[in-house]
Amino acid sequence: xxxxxxxxxxxxxxxPLGDSGLIVKxxxxxxxxxxxxxxxxxxxLERHPFNxxxxxxxxxxxxxxxxxxxxxxxEYADEVGQEDRDFPFQIAAALMNNIILQLKDISDxxxxxxxxxxxxxxxxxxxxxxxxxxxxxxPEEVISIHxxxxxxxYMLGFAPGxxxxxxxxxxxxxxxxxxxxxxxxxxxxxxxxxxxxxxxIETPGGWQLxxxxxxxxxxxxxxxxxxLKAGDIVRFYPxxxxxxxxxxxxxx
Numbered sequence: 001x002x003x004x005x006x007x008x009x010x011x012x013x014x015x016p017l018g019d020s021g022l023i024v025k026x027x028x029x030x031x032x033x034x035x036x037x038x039x040x041x042x043x044x045l046e047r048h049p050f051n052x053x054x055x056x057x058x059x060x061x062x063x064x065x066x067x068x069x070x071x072x073x074x075e076y077a078d079e080v081g082q083e084d085r086d087f088p089f090q091i092a093a094a095l096m097n098n099i100i101l102q103l104k105d106i107s108d109x110x111x112x113x114x115x116x117x118x119x120x121x122x123x124x125x126x127x128x129x130x131x132x133x134x135x136x137x138x139p140e141e142v143i144s145i146h147x148x149x150x151x152x153x154y155m156l157g158f159a160p161g162x163x164x165x166x167x168x169x170x171x172x173x174x175x176x177x178x179x180x181x182x183x184x185x186x187x188x189x190x191x192x193x194x195x196x197x198x199x200x201i202e203t204p205g206g207w208q209l210x211x212x213x214x215x216x217x218x219x220x221x222x223x224x225x226x227x228l229k230a231g232d233i234v235r236f237y238p239x240x241x242x243x244x245x246x247x248x249x250x251x252x
Contacts, residue, residue: 012100014093020054020069022092024100027061030166034061035154039231040103050095051075058230059155060164067092111152111233116198118147118189118236119244120211127208131174131191142210143238145169146196151234161200161218161226165234168196180206187213189236200226211238214247 013025024041027034042058045065052071057064069088076091120143121128132139151165158164173194181204184190188199190207199205200217213236217227228234239247 014096016089017064017066020088021064021066022089022096024063024065024096025061026063030060030154032152035152035230037103038063038155041100042230044099044103048099052092059157065092065096111231112229113233113235114228115235115237116213116215117239117243117247118211118213119239119241120146120189122241124241124244125189125209125211127177127190128210131172131208131210134174135172137172142172145172146191146210147236147238149235151196151236153228153230153232153234155230156226156228159199159201159203159218160220161228163197163217163228163232163234165195165197168194170194174208176206177208180204181209184209185212187215187217189213212244214244214251216251 015023015025017023026037026041038058038061041063042056045053045056045063052068052075054066054068056066067088072088072091072095076095119125121139128139128142131137132142135142137145146168149167149169151167153163154166155164156162168191172191174191176192183202184199184205184207186199186202188209189211190197190199190205190209192207197207198213198217199207215227219225219227
């Protein structure tokens, strides 16, 4: 384990991941401050990739870095101290340490707001009534609460384009279904515990389904292939079934 110094919100830790990767741990709990640091590091690596960088993977509290060890040994051995040049991990950790020390001088980018239409209830949201009953609300109140929040995209994972969102009101929190469904249609909006999200591809799942969006979140023909990215703000807004059907007809 390698410590990379102190930041305003705590100690950063750099740990090895096999022989060609490392994890930069930027916090111990999921928080807005830690998320901002994850974004800063990810944005820096996107703009200034070092030679040998294969991929970076942001998560809730960390960023995983994959690298080519031989390239690091060839390119950067003379740029780090003698004690840090014997192994690729030591060189990669030294590079990350130098980058992290610069992040405090980097200003945050403004969040991008992505508005996502949702048709709630009916056959597109068969669990809307169950969510309402669980919380002692009317279905219309669930819709109002769900569409009144700004949701922060903390990270992507689980499935291509699936965004882990923060910010849902506890007033509509509902446990997962006891029996998961074998197939959930693309674009379905669900609730599980205190989380909400959109299924970007057809997949099994146990979330409570409250609606569906005609907006595609996974776009394999584009680069990047996802509509959302970490740091985005998602706002859901309701649309009637007729408008949903029109969107679907336009896509086909």
